[in-house]
Amino acid sequence: MKKLWIPLTYVVFLVLLIAPLIKIFTGAWANGWGGFIEAVARPQSLHALWMTFLITIIVTVINTLFGVMLALYLVRADWLGRRMKQLLNSVVDLPFAVSPVIGGLMIVLLLGPNTVLGAFFEDAGFKVVYAMPGMIIATLFVTFPLMVREVMPVLQEIGAQQEEAASTLGAYSWYTFWHVTWPSIRWGVIYGIVLTVARCMGEFGAVLVVSGNIINKTQTATTLVYQDVENFNVIAANSLALILAAVSVGLLLLMEWAKKRKEVH
Amino acid sequence: MQIEVRNLNKSFGDFHAVRNVSFNVEKGHLIGLLGPSGGGKTSILRMLAGLESPSSGDIVFEGKRVNELPPQERGIGFVFQNYALFKHMTVFDNVAFGLKVKKQAKERIRARVMELIELTGLKGFEHRYPHQLSGGQRQRVAFARALAPEPQLLLLDEPFAAIDAKIRQELRSWLKDMIERLGITSIFVTHDQDEAIEVADEIMIISKGRLEQKGTPWDIYKNPQTQFVASFIGESTIVEDVSKLKGFANATSWPDTKALIRPEYIEVGRLSEFRIPSATERGRVKHIHFRGSEWLVEVEVGSNLLITYRSLEKDILHPGEEVSVLVHRAYLFNESDSWIMENALKEDPMPIHI
Numbered sequence: 001m002k003k004l005w006i007p008l009t010y011v012v013f014l015v016l017l018i019a020p021l022i023k024i025f026t027g028a029w030a031n032g033w034g035g036f037i038e039a040v041a042r043p044q045s046l047h048a049l050w051m052t053f054l055i056t057i058i059v060t061v062i063n064t065l066f067g068v069m070l071a072l073y074l075v076r077a078d079w080l081g082r083r084m085k086q087l088l089n090s091v092v093d094l095p096f097a098v099s100p101v102i103g104g105l106m107i108v109l110l111l112g113p114n115t116v117l118g119a120f121f122e123d124a125g126f127k128v129v130y131a132m133p134g135m136i137i138a139t140l141f142v143t144f145p146l147m148v149r150e151v152m153p154v155l156q157e158i159g160a161q162q163e164e165a166a167s168t169l170g171a172y173s174w175y176t177f178w179h180v181t182w183p184s185i186r187w188g189v190i191y192g193i194v195l196t197v198a199r200c201m202g203e204f205g206a207v208l209v210v211s212g213n214i215i216n217k218t219q220t221a222t223t224l225v226y227q228d229v230e231n232f233n234v235i236a237a238n239s240l241a242l243i244l245a246a247v248s249v250g251l252l253l254l255m256e257w258a259k260k261r262k263e264v265h
Numbered sequence: 266m267q268i269e270v271r272n273l274n275k276s277f278g279d280f281h282a283v284r285n286v287s288f289n290v291e292k293g294h295l296i297g298l299l300g301p302s303g304g305g306k307t308s309i310l311r312m313l314a315g316l317e318s319p320s321s322g323d324i325v326f327e328g329k330r331v332n333e334l335p336p337q338e339r340g341i342g343f344v345f346q347n348y349a350l351f352k353h354m355t356v357f358d359n360v361a362f363g364l365k366v367k368k369q370a371k372e373r374i375r376a377r378v379m380e381l382i383e384l385t386g387l388k389g390f391e392h393r394y395p396h397q398l399s400g401g402q403r404q405r406v407a408f409a410r411a412l413a414p415e416p417q418l419l420l421l422d423e424p425f426a427a428i429d430a431k432i433r434q435e436l437r438s439w440l441k442d443m444i445e446r447l448g449i450t451s452i453f454v455t456h457d458q459d460e461a462i463e464v465a466d467e468i469m470i471i472s473k474g475r476l477e478q479k480g481t482p483w484d485i486y487k488n489p490q491t492q493f494v495a496s497f498i499g500e501s502t503i504v505e506d507v508s509k510l511k512g513f514a515n516a517t518s519w520p521d522t523k524a525l526i527r528p529e530y531i532e533v534g535r536l537s538e539f540r541i542p543s544a545t546e547r548g549r550v551k552h553i554h555f556r557g558s559e560w561l562v563e564v565e566v567g568s569n570l571l572i573t574y575r576s577l578e579k580d581i582l583h584p585g586e587e588v589s590v591l592v593h594r595a596y597l598f599n600e601s602d603s604w605i606m607e608n609a610l611k612e613d614p615m616p617i618h619i
Contacts, residue, residue, distance in 0.1 A: 161349035164316050167336045168343040169363035170414060179362075183353040 024245055027238030039236035040243065047216050048224040049243070054132075055207075055220065056200040059139045063196050067147025068189060072181075074148070075155040076163075092148050095141055103141045104209030107134060130212040135220070138206035143199045150192035151185055158184045187261045194255040198248050266326055266340070266417035266450045267292045268313070273322035275308050275474075282308045284474040286322075290467075295444050296452045297465030300497070305474040306454040310420050313452065314343050326418070342411030344421040348403045350395040356382070356406050357391040363414035381409040384443070401432045408440070412447070419444065421453035425460060437464055458498055462486075470494050488605075492525070492598045501525045504569050507595050511546040512608035516597065524595040524606075531573035532591045533564050533582070544610035545589040550582050566590050 028036050039045060070092070074085055095103060111118045111128045121128050128134045162184075166176040204222040211218035213227065221240055228237035268290040275283040283305045290296055298306040311317040313324060315336035324331050331339055351359050360381055364374040382391050385405040395403055404424065411419060424440065425433045441464050444451050455461050461468050462482040470477040470485065470493070478485055478494045489495035496503070507524035508516040516522060532539070539545050548566040555561075560575040562582060571590065575582065582588060594607045 159349075161345050161347065162351055164336075165343065165345060165349040165351075165410075166362065166366075167316070168314055168339075168341055169410070170337045170366045171362070172337060175366060180351055 024241045028242040036239045039239035048219045048221045052221040071151035100205035104206035134210040138210040143196045146195045147192035150188045154185045154188040190258045269325040271323040274320045276320045286476045295466045297461035297468045298454045299461040300471035340417045342416035342419045344407045346423040348407035360409045385409045400428045419451040501527045512610040522599040528573045530593045536589045545591045548590040550586045
């Protein structure tokens with residue numbers, strides 16, 4: 001049995017993970033270095049990469065901030081009832097359970113130009129759906145559980161006693177957070193950031209629905225790849241995909257390193 | 266610091282953890298909160314520290330009500346059961362934490378920390394991390410850290426629970442000496458009666474959230490005021506009908522009364538070993554157990570099974586052997602009252618005066 005399973009595992013691994021990577025690589029290089037440069041240097045490519053970059057930065061910052069805060073509240077806050085905590089705790093996982101496309105659709109239905117809220121923002125000169133804010137909200141929706149789920153178990157494991165000890169020694173919450181809590185959770189946070197960045201760059205469904213995929217306006221790298229494939233521009237699609245894949249692989253290597261560090265303090 | 270606690274209550278949901286507890290602690294005293302696990306001792310300690318807020322009642326430090334004061338402002342030191350050392354900080358930084366929070370000058374912090382490290386016998390370990398220390402050393406770091414900001418009240422939650430038996434003994438006397446030397450008011454929680462008796466100036470017995478009795482260890486041993494205290498302190502057997510034992514026939518005057526008899530109230534041995542044989546009765550040895558420094562003897566008297574000790578210097582008894590048993594006194598209790606009854610036959614009926 002063992003003799004059969006080991007090669008089979010390798011085959012699955014190769015077919016599912018390595019073969020597509022090689023295909024992307026050779027595809028991007030089909031017309032040599034020049035073809036790759038040409039594909040990436042198109043104005044819509046540069047714009048799409050810039051959009052992805054911006055969304056990633058903004059979403060990661062917001063998600064880190066609120067993810068850590070929510071994790072702290074869910075684990076530590078006594079003023080939050082036990083039932084309330086349970087409810088919030090399960091709602092946090094909602095984006096894992098709901099398809100990103102449906103997540104995007106919910107945002108359109110809630111904030112689209114034909115809705116009360118959407119009309120209100122539009123009158124105020126602030127376009128949400130089919131614009132940057134909507135795309136950020138959609139990406140936030142999709143990435144929200146990542147940070148909370150990374151930080152919560154670390155907080156639960158270290159317990160509240162070190163923080164209580166700090167309070168009996170005269171330290172207030174801000175000082176305690178930076179000198180006592182943060183050093184214990186920082187590797188968990190870094191792990192969460194890596195996951196969030198990877199997810200931001202790769203997000204497709206929710207962003208596609210919310211952005212409307214308008215070239216040079218609301219197009220991100222992933223939606224441009226999709227469009228290039230639709231237009232049989234295979235070299236361009238592969239080139240952009242290669243860039244995304246290279247960054248992701250780099251991040252995953254970083255994550256492995258962070259995971260190792262997480263275990264030592 | 267002089268402490269006064271009035272009608273303290275604490276509920277966690279439906280669970281009434283602390284019920285109407287009131288007590289005073291004088292400045293410089295070392296108090297042991299003793300009782301079974303889950304009895305509310307730690308809740309009381311945490312309320313004194315401000316880590317938990319009382320459901321009702323007052324906590325007064327030096328005549329000032331501190332209920333609303335956060336832990337940061339109470340001037341207390343707290344030693345946690347598992348020490349709660351900052352694991353990413355060295356021993357030095359752990360001890361210095363409370364001083365750095367107060368933004369004291371670097372040299373002053375250094376001087377104070379080194380003084381405490383010396384005092385707690387941790388010299389040479391100041392650059393180690395908590396996970397590089399033994400249990401006893403961690404406990405001392407926790408102690409030094411709590412003392413660094415010069416608190417007026419030291420609170421210790423099961424300070425010796427996580428340390429192995431041999432070192433625990435040393436640490437107990439070390440801690441008692443240290444607290445006496447510093448003259449700091451201290452309250453510690455323990456479920457170990459030996460520990461409380463050995464270390465504390467005064468003991469408070471807590472059970473099911475109630476304060477059962479407060480007093481010196483000797484007081485509590487000698488005059489237990491409730492049945493719980495009597496059975497919790499020291500070893501004992503409960504006897505349903507004490508009037509059947511020789512010398513306690515009077516007990517029939519109080520129906521529904523049970524007796525609690527401590528091993529040290531009972532003597533067993535050959536008849537010739539007793540000064541007043543008429544006060545003894547016959548019993549049969551059921552089991553004997555070697556207790557390291559003495560024998561623990563289980564002896565059957567009528568339908569009662571009594572437990573007592575016997576010196577290793579005396580003849581060894583054997584299971585099944587007929588022996589004489591003298592019960593010096595019993596602690597009687599019923600629903601409403603409790604008192605101590607001496608063996609009525611112990612007074613020599615025919616004293617010989619020379």
